[in-house]
Amino acid sequence: MKIDTNSLVSITEANQNFSRVAHLVDENGAAVILKNNTPRYIVIQFSEYQAAQTARDDDVSTISQRILSKHLSAFEELAK
CATH class of the missing domain: 1.20.5 (Single alpha-helices involved in coiled-coils or other helix-helix interfaces)
Structure with missing residues (x-):
């Protein structure tokens, strides 16, 4: 799976600003949430x-x- 670097979000930012995550999903089709700088979750x-x-x-x-x-x-x- 190719990951668009524009779709990467830290878990802290996702927690504080989930609307940004939803906007990334709308724009890019997916958002990858990083935990300890490692891809951990995907939102589609x-x-x-x-x-x-x-x-x-x-x-x-x-x-x-x-x-x-x-x-x-x-x-x-x-x-x-």
Whole structure:
């Protein structure tokens, strides 16, 4: 993931001025909150989070179908 240096905010500043964090998210799509000068948290729009969750669920479904079809005979034997 590429991090825009304009999106970096210290945890102290985020705590004192969260509206700035929200403004950065609106402008850049994300804000990275630093704790001890290390990226620790990311703030994104809720719609982006939902899209990521949906993609993750789709990936799990696809992978599980592939595993089931590949090892169907073993699963049928175990089901007996």
